[in-house]
Amino acid sequence: MNTEKDRHASDSEEQYQVSGGRLVAKALKNEGIDTIFTLSGGNIVDIYEGCVQEGIRIIDFRHEQVAAHAADGYARQTGRTGCLVTTSGPGCCNAMTGLAAALRAETPLLHISGQGATTQYLQGTLQEFDHVRLMAPVTKWAASVRTTERIADMVSMACREANGPVQGPVLLEIPRDLLDAEVDIRQCRIPAAGKYRAANRMVPDEASIAQLVGLLTQAQRPVVLFGSRVWDSRSHAEAQELARAFDIPVYVNGSARGIFRPEDPLLFDRTRTLAFSQADLVLIAGAPLDFRLGFGRMLNPKAKVVHIDQNYASIGKNHDITLGLMGHHGAVFAAAVAAASGRISQAVRGARKVWHKRLREAENQALEKLRPMFLSDSVPINPYRVAYELDRFIGEDTVYIGDGGDVVSISALGVHPRNPGQWMDPGPFGCLGIGTGFAIASKLANPGKEVVCYYGDGAFSMTAFDLETANRFNVPFVAVVGNNSAMNMIRYAQMVRYGDKNGTGTLLSDLSYGKFAEMLGGYGEEVNRPEDIAAALERGREAVAQTGKCAVINIWVDSQVWSPGTMARLKARMERG
Numbered sequence: 001m002n003t004e005k006d007r008h009a010s011d012s013e014e015q016y017q018v019s020g021g022r023l024v025a026k027a028l029k030n031e032g033i034d035t036i037f038t039l040s041g042g043n044i045v046d047i048y049e050g051c052v053q054e055g056i057r058i059i060d061f062r063h064e065q066v067a068a069h070a071a072d073g074y075a076r077q078t079g080r081t082g083c084l085v086t087t088s089g090p091g092c093c094n095a096m097t098g099l100a101a102a103l104r105a106e107t108p109l110l111h112i113s114g115q116g117a118t119t120q121y122l123q124g125t126l127q128e129f130d131h132v133r134l135m136a137p138v139t140k141w142a143a144s145v146r147t148t149e150r151i152a153d154m155v156s157m158a159c160r161e162a163n164g165p166v167q168g169p170v171l172l173e174i175p176r177d178l179l180d181a182e183v184d185i186r187q188c189r190i191p192a193a194g195k196y197r198a199a200n201r202m203v204p205d206e207a208s209i210a211q212l213v214g215l216l217t218q219a220q221r222p223v224v225l226f227g228s229r230v231w232d233s234r235s236h237a238e239a240q241e242l243a244r245a246f247d248i249p250v251y252v253n254g255s256a257r258g259i260f261r262p263e264d265p266l267l268f269d270r271t272r273t274l275a276f277s278q279a280d281l282v283l284i285a286g287a288p289l290d291f292r293l294g295f296g297r298m299l300n301p302k303a304k305v306v307h308i309d310q311n312y313a314s315i316g317k318n319h320d321i322t323l324g325l326m327g328h329h330g331a332v333f334a335a336a337v338a339a340a341s342g343r344i345s346q347a348v349r350g351a352r353k354v355w356h357k358r359l360r361e362a363e364n365q366a367l368e369k370l371r372p373m374f375l376s377d378s379v380p381i382n383p384y385r386v387a388y389e390l391d392r393f394i395g396e397d398t399v400y401i402g403d404g405g406d407v408v409s410i411s412a413l414g415v416h417p418r419n420p421g422q423w424m425d426p427g428p429f430g431c432l433g434i435g436t437g438f439a440i441a442s443k444l445a446n447p448g449k450e451v452v453c454y455y456g457d458g459a460f461s462m463t464a465f466d467l468e469t470a471n472r473f474n475v476p477f478v479a480v481v482g483n484n485s486a487m488n489m490i491r492y493a494q495m496v497r498y499g500d501k502n503g504t505g506t507l508l509s510d511l512s513y514g515k516f517a518e519m520l521g522g523y524g525e526e527v528n529r530p531e532d533i534a535a536a537l538e539r540g541r542e543a544v545a546q547t548g549k550c551a552v553i554n555i556w557v558d559s560q561v562w563s564p565g566t567m568a569r570l571k572a573r574m575e576r577g
Contacts, residue, residue: 041087
């Protein structure tokens with residue numbers, strides 16, 4: 001028979017009991033993770049319960065790939081670790097594409113996957129699968145938890161791996177019985193917030209900084225390309241200071257778009273090929289020398305090349321360099337500015353003035369060449385006209401997302417985000433379908449900003465049902481579809497290489513996607529004439545504000561117009577055989 005003293009002792013012990021799911025949530029909270037992106041499954045529900053208890057927001061989707069893209073997008077927008085939670089087996093497998101995209105983009109993302117009970121290991125339990133081996137190629141690190149007491153410790157370990165100098169996605173698999181089990185919290189290690197991370201603002205030695213400054217002050221025709229990692233490392237202010245201190249013409253790609261305002265006299269965006277082929281110094285910061293830079297072939301072979309990155313493996317890859325610097329971008333830029341005061345000679349300044357003028361004249365000529373397409377009144381609508389109208393439509397606080405092939409390439413020529421962090425695209429993985437997840441994440445991270453996502457019709461159809469998720473969580477956005485009823489970038493290659501005018505495997509149905517928005521309770525509109533685009537976009541914006549639901553503006557565009565990049569890449573491949 002229990003005495004009163006025994007009952008009090010029992011009550012005291014119970015207050016220390018905590019489930020595995022609660023331990024997950026406590027560790028996530030210590031990491032500064034305030035939102036998880038998920039699709040429900042029986043093996044992970046205790047994580048949900050823990051998140052409710054710890055005040056962590058749960059956003060559940062209709063497909064795990066979209067949830068993965070949302071976790072990726074949330075990390076990019078907030079600068080913190082994104083968190084994806086999937087059930088075991090097909091839930092984890094469905095997220096693989098999103099993890100691969102995050103790996104190529106170097107996004108810190110924690111993917112927690114469920115697993116069958118340890119007591120049923122290799123017995124063929126429902127959804128049992130070797131997630132660690134499956135995810136190894138698309139993550140920086142992958143592991144499985146062995147005891148409930150280790151859960152919080154291993155969540156912290158996984159986040160530490162995701163946030164090294166080279167960031168990226170990680171996988172932590174947690175079996176169902178370990179999540180459901182209750183243990184004494186006094187037996188668990190829960191690393192305290194901010195108490196176990198090393199500083200990662202690494203700076204090269206003084207001699208290397210001095211060499212960088214020497215190159216930047218002596219070059220007469222320098223250019224700099226700032227890539228996505230400059231924004232991802234939140235080094236945009238230092239990037240601006242570096243460009244101004246050394247008076248360098250600036251080009252940007254990926255998430256770095258918006259670091260310099262459209263009207264900035266140092267920003268150029270239509271003359272990159274010309275500039276890189278004639279420069280005597282090319283500085284690449286936060287971008288790999290991958291296909292977007294012709295693997296380095298577009299650089300002047302006589303130019304000196306400086307490559308700065310936090311990823312040692314990227315520096316000098318595909319092209320010889322004069323100087324390679326590994327370090328935090330902002331810290332490197334600041335060190336160079338501090339060491340450079342007043343060191344540019346009058347002769348060099350004079351040469352640079354001529355260089356700037358040459359590039360600006362070429363920039364203006366390129367714009368004039370594109371202007372007829374930007375202002376085209378043709379029907380079907382020229383996709384360049386859509387980009388032009390979108391640029392006029394977006395505002396100071398609009399996050400712009402491009403999801404597609406030529407949709408992104410043409411947008412890059414016509415759409416100019418006004419501030420840092422307001423451009424998102426598929427990135428180096430070229431992953432169509434990122435738009436809906438990125439849009440939802442952007443609105444969650446920036447509730448006061450407008451979000452506009454411009455899709456190709458092929459990309460839109462991949463993830464459109466999660467517009468319902470945006471509506472359900474009151475994070476609506478304006479979805480614009482450039483509809484040519486085709487996977488048009490690939491169709492171009494078919495036509496040129498094989499003479500295939502039938503579009504084998506690349507033609508889609510004529511679908512009025514505006515009606516899809518209406519089905520979900522939002523606003524939809526079909527646009528067939530260029531003069532109607534601006535008003536339709538405004539009606540979509542007003543509908544989002546009034547209804548709290550997504551608007552879909554379906555614009556019928558000409559399938560016979562492609563981006564210069566699409567045509568040039570195919571030409572280059574054919575010339576190489």
